[in-house]
Amino acid sequence: MTGMTSPADGQDHWSQVWQDLLKGRALTPSLPVSPLGLQLQSLLENSLQRFMFSRADTLLHDLQACLQPLATALQAEQVVLLLCPQGAHAQPLCILSAQDDSSTQRLQRLALQRDDWCGLLERQQPRLLSAAVARGPDEQLVLQAMACDQVLLLPVGDHHAVSGCMLLGLSDDIAVPDEHERSLLSGFTRLCFLIADRLALMTHLEQRERSLLQTERLARIGSWYDDVLNNRITFTPQAGEIFELSPEVSQVSLETYIAYLHPDDKERVITTLQHSLQRLQPSDMTYRICTPSGRVKMIHGLGEIIVNAEGKAVARVGTVQDITEAHAREQRLQQAARVFESTMEGVVITDPAGLIEAINPAFTTITGYAEDEVRGRSVAMFSPERRQRNVLQDIRSEVQSRGFWRGEIWNRRKNGEVFPQSLTVTTVRDEQQNISHYVAVFADITRQKESEQQLDYLAHHDSLTGLPNRSSLLIKLQRALELASQKRRKVAVITIDLDHFKHINDSLGHPAGDRLLQECARRLRERLRDSDTVVRQGGDEFVVVLENIVSDDQVRRVAEIIQQLFGSAFDVGIGRELFIGASLGITLFPDHGRDVTQLISNADVAMYQAKSKGRNHYQFYTNDLTQAATDRLELGNELRHALQRDDELQLHYQPQVCIRSGRVTGVEALIRWQHEQEGMIQPGRFLPVAEDNGLMPELDSWVLNKACRQLAVWQQQGIAPLILAVNITQPTFVAGGLVERLKALLDIYQLDPSWLELEITEGALLEPTAQVLSTIAGLKALGVMLAVDDFGTGYSSLAYLHRYRVDKLKIDRSFINSVEREEEGRVITSTIINMARGLGLQILAEGVETAPQLEFLRANGCETYQGFYFSRPLPLTELALLLK
Numbered sequence: 001m002t003g004m005t006s007p008a009d010g011q012d013h014w015s016q017v018w019q020d021l022l023k024g025r026a027l028t029p030s031l032p033v034s035p036l037g038l039q040l041q042s043l044l045e046n047s048l049q050r051f052m053f054s055r056a057d058t059l060l061h062d063l064q065a066c067l068q069p070l071a072t073a074l075q076a077e078q079v080v081l082l083l084c085p086q087g088a089h090a091q092p093l094c095i096l097s098a099q100d101d102s103s104t105q106r107l108q109r110l111a112l113q114r115d116d117w118c119g120l121l122e123r124q125q126p127r128l129l130s131a132a133v134a135r136g137p138d139e140q141l142v143l144q145a146m147a148c149d150q151v152l153l154l155p156v157g158d159h160h161a162v163s164g165c166m167l168l169g170l171s172d173d174i175a176v177p178d179e180h181e182r183s184l185l186s187g188f189t190r191l192c193f194l195i196a197d198r199l200a201l202m203t204h205l206e207q208r209e210r211s212l213l214q215t216e217r218l219a220r221i222g223s224w225y226d227d228v229l230n231n232r233i234t235f236t237p238q239a240g241e242i243f244e245l246s247p248e249v250s251q252v253s254l255e256t257y258i259a260y261l262h263p264d265d266k267e268r269v270i271t272t273l274q275h276s277l278q279r280l281q282p283s284d285m286t287y288r289i290c291t292p293s294g295r296v297k298m299i300h301g302l303g304e305i306i307v308n309a310e311g312k313a314v315a316r317v318g319t320v321q322d323i324t325e326a327h328a329r330e331q332r333l334q335q336a337a338r339v340f341e342s343t344m345e346g347v348v349i350t351d352p353a354g355l356i357e358a359i360n361p362a363f364t365t366i367t368g369y370a371e372d373e374v375r376g377r378s379v380a381m382f383s384p385e386r387r388q389r390n391v392l393q394d395i396r397s398e399v400q401s402r403g404f405w406r407g408e409i410w411n412r413r414k415n416g417e418v419f420p421q422s423l424t425v426t427t428v429r430d431e432q433q434n435i436s437h438y439v440a441v442f443a444d445i446t447r448q449k450e451s452e453q454q455l456d457y458l459a460h461h462d463s464l465t466g467l468p469n470r471s472s473l474l475i476k477l478q479r480a481l482e483l484a485s486q487k488r489r490k491v492a493v494i495t496i497d498l499d500h501f502k503h504i505n506d507s508l509g510h511p512a513g514d515r516l517l518q519e520c521a522r523r524l525r526e527r528l529r530d531s532d533t534v535v536r537q538g539g540d541e542f543v544v545v546l547e548n549i550v551s552d553d554q555v556r557r558v559a560e561i562i563q564q565l566f567g568s569a570f571d572v573g574i575g576r577e578l579f580i581g582a583s584l585g586i587t588l589f590p591d592h593g594r595d596v597t598q599l600i601s602n603a604d605v606a607m608y609q610a611k612s613k614g615r616n617h618y619q620f621y622t623n624d625l626t627q628a629a630t631d632r633l634e635l636g637n638e639l640r641h642a643l644q645r646d647d648e649l650q651l652h653y654q655p656q657v658c659i660r661s662g663r664v665t666g667v668e669a670l671i672r673w674q675h676e677q678e679g680m681i682q683p684g685r686f687l688p689v690a691e692d693n694g695l696m697p698e699l700d701s702w703v704l705n706k707a708c709r710q711l712a713v714w715q716q717q718g719i720a721p722l723i724l725a726v727n728i729t730q731p732t733f734v735a736g737g738l739v740e741r742l743k744a745l746l747d748i749y750q751l752d753p754s755w756l757e758l759e760i761t762e763g764a765l766l767e768p769t770a771q772v773l774s775t776i777a778g779l780k781a782l783g784v785m786l787a788v789d790d791f792g793t794g795y796s797s798l799a800y801l802h803r804y805r806v807d808k809l810k811i812d813r814s815f816i817n818s819v820e821r822e823e824e825g826r827v828i829t830s831t832i833i834n835m836a837r838g839l840g841l842q843i844l845a846e847g848v849e850t851a852p853q854l855e856f857l858r859a860n861g862c863e864t865y866q867g868f869y870f871s872r873p874l875p876l877t878e879l880a881l882l883l884k
């Protein structure tokens with residue numbers, strides 16, 4: 001550390017100088033010492049004392065301060081010191097004993113004419129110039145510059161060279177110093193030479209130190225000197241700045257330094273320093289310090305041990321560097337490198353021409369290529385085809401203009417497999433903003449694509465049947481309509497609703513219902529063309545879309561095919577065949593609607609119309625149907641209100657007659673709706689509406705209540721014994737709670753249960769579910785009669801019904817109707833009667849309208865009948881008259 005030369009060293013140096021000077025004095029011991037000589041001697045000693053403590057910045061001042069008393073002692077007009085410091089560009093110095101502007105300028109000019117005055121000191125001997133005898137121009141020059149009569153020149157320098165001179169300007173009347181005095185003056189000039197030399201050295205050292213500190217500042221490296229013997233660590237300003245010492249503090253103790261160390265690093269640093277000192281080895285460590293401002297800095301410290309002549313450690317020196325930023329940068333780089341190495345995404349770095357420079361392990365995992373197989377090659381090598389290479393061009397131009405590109409592309413693995421990848425390409429620019437690299441990060445999205453496809457499939461397909469679902473219907477139909485508009489063709493939309501599906505589902509259970517739907521889907525898909533769209537819209541509704549239709553007949557033919565498909569027997573794994581049927585509604589684009597929604601909803605309207613025609617029909621849409629559908633909607637709401645108000649619904653009663661005696665043995669309660677505006681509405685119109693609106697259980701409940709009340713009246717009136725038959729629909733029968741409700745009514749009205757007969761359809765008894773069995777057991781336990789309505793229209797066998805302990809069969813009107821016309825009708829009717837009798841079941845024939853029909857029934861052993869032949873259903877008042 002250049003600025004740290006101790007004053008003790010300087011003192012040694014100056015005592016040596018003093019010794020030399022005394023030697024010079026010893027040269028002239030014989031001469032008597034004049035008063036001036038004594039004075040000069042004392043001056044010389046004072047100067048020496050002064051110079052011993054001179055510093056670089058005080059040296060010139062100190063020299064000047066010495067010249068003044070010298071001039072006084074010698075009675076000189078001017079004493080001038082011209083010094084030429086070492087160094088190529090060093091300017092000669094001119095130091096004067098007395099300041100006077102004009103002489104100063106003259107003498108400074110003289111200082112610059114070094115060669116002239118140097119020439120006068122060729123032999124490095126003092127020289128006296130006198131104006132009176134001056135010869136050469138050099139002498140003249142000096143005399144003029146000094147403006148004196150005589151000038152004594154004394155060389156400043158060593159034996160080798162003159163590096164300056166001292167000029168004593170004396171007037172004529174002043175005695176020139178004698179030999180002893182000159183020798184003292186020479187001692188002074190020698191001292192000046194040393195001073196000049198020292199000045200040069202100090203200036204040099206100062207410059208060195210300045211430049212060193214500057215270098216430290218620029219490099220952000222500070223240095224320190226640890227005087228281990230005195231426990232004093234001296235910091236350079238840069239080191240102080242790193243440790244955030246206040247500017248006036250440059251020294252700290254070892255303890256203070258240790259207090260700076262980060263607690264986690266303290267022990268390690270102390271141990272390293274101790275080892276270094278004990279083993280006299282350099283140290284090199286990185287550690288953290290906590291500075292007064294609360295910052296944690298990362299420091300790189302180097303140190304070396306300084307030993308004395310005995311090899312004992314006396315100090316150590318070293319550097320400290322604040323590497324916080326570099327360390328953080330390095331950490332970040334390491335992290336980035338770790339990410340690069342361990343990320344699941346493939347990374348490829350290319351040069352601006354797209355040639356691969358580096359890849360990461362994930363790249364190899366995904367593509368199968370090792371680094372040496374791809375380095376230096378173009379990224380185009382992964383493109384599966386030419387077209388894709390154009391994509392690469394597009395990517396490159398977008399990356400160049402926007403700085404990045406993100407998207408999905410297809411690439412080829414080493415094994416030839418083409419796979420989808422999501423890719424992000426970014427540019428890396430150098431300091432001149434030129435593209436230096438491209439970085440591409442990609443992920444193999446094969447799995448993602450697969451699950452997207454799976455999700456897409458699930459979103460657009462029905463999981464039960466595998467058919468496209470409603471959302472794909474909307475998309476496909478929309479596309480079909482667009483195409484049809486262009487080609488001026490028609491599109492047909494056929495909605496298909498299975499007849500009685502709900503009954504099958506409820507009574508046979510959902511697995512059987514599911515199998516039925518799967519079978520329907522299979523038949524449709526196998527029979528219809530690939531170009532036809534078959535969709536399951538939900539529940540038991542299918543939709544078929546036919547494109548390129550040119551005539552309605554084409555559609556009619558397909559509708560009939562569909563009817564056949566649904567008309568043949570189904571095996572749904574219940575041990576016997578099922579017959580269902582389907583109702584079809586048909587719309588045509590553009591005749592019945594111009595958009596998807598309208599076409600589907602109009603087809604639905606047509607389908608409801610087909611259903612109301614008695615099922616297993618198809619119906620083309622007409623504008624009237626929309627009105628009918630609207631009416632149905634309104635009717636549903638009105639029925640709901642009618643059920644609440646209880647003043648519009650009423651029961652009519654149709655007598656049931658014993659064929660043998662002709663006596664009325666019972667009546668069937670049949671609901672009627674006396675609508676405020678429309679008048680009497682028949683059940684055939686409003687019951688399907690009630691069913692669609694889920695009102696059947698409520699309606700059945702209303703009828704049962706009304707009927708039981710009426711039965712109680714008849715019981716009280718003694719109208720003896722009269723069976724009252726009440727219809728109970730399948731939803732009510734299946735829903736449960738019927739037994740409890742009926743028991744409560746029987747209790748309330750104190751009814752004889754054997755007078756009450758519940759008519760249920762075959763559908764409700766199709767499958768012996770626990771619910772069905774317990775309801776039947778409950779009803780039988782109550783003592784009410786059970787009759788199966790519309791027998792022959794469903795799927796039941798007689799033996800099967802017998803198992804349920806049903807009391808009565810009501811032969812459907814359609815058979816009775818046919819006995820007069822068809823042999824087949826007659827055979828079926830008589831068979832039913834015979835078998836039922838064989839099983840001990842009562843028989844009632846429905847819808848008897850003519851005497852021959854009645855005769856046939858009588859002849860075949862049927863017991864009771866009802867029908868228009870005897871009486872239509874009657875209001876209560878009319879029935880009362882009939883019964884009387």
Ligand SMILES: Nc1nc2c(ncn2[C@@H]2O[C@@H]3COP(=O)(O)O[C@H]4[C@@H](O)[C@H](n5cnc6c(=O)[nH]c(N)nc65)O[C@@H]4COP(=O)(O)O[C@H]3[C@H]2O)c(=O)[nH]1
Pocket residue numbers: 654669670671682683684687700703726727728729759789790813846847848849866867868869873
């Ligand atoms: N062509 C013809 N028809 C005859 C003849 N004799 C009786 N009918 C009609 O046949 C239907 C007999 O009732 P259903 O088979 O139970 O068929 C009933 C029944 O299923 C249902 N229904 C009627 N009233 C009720 C009710 O109160 N509750 C429930 N759940 N359903 C009812 O509505 C169906 C139709 O009822 P209605 O229109 O009253 O029609 C009645 C009756 O008017 C005849 O000789 N020729």
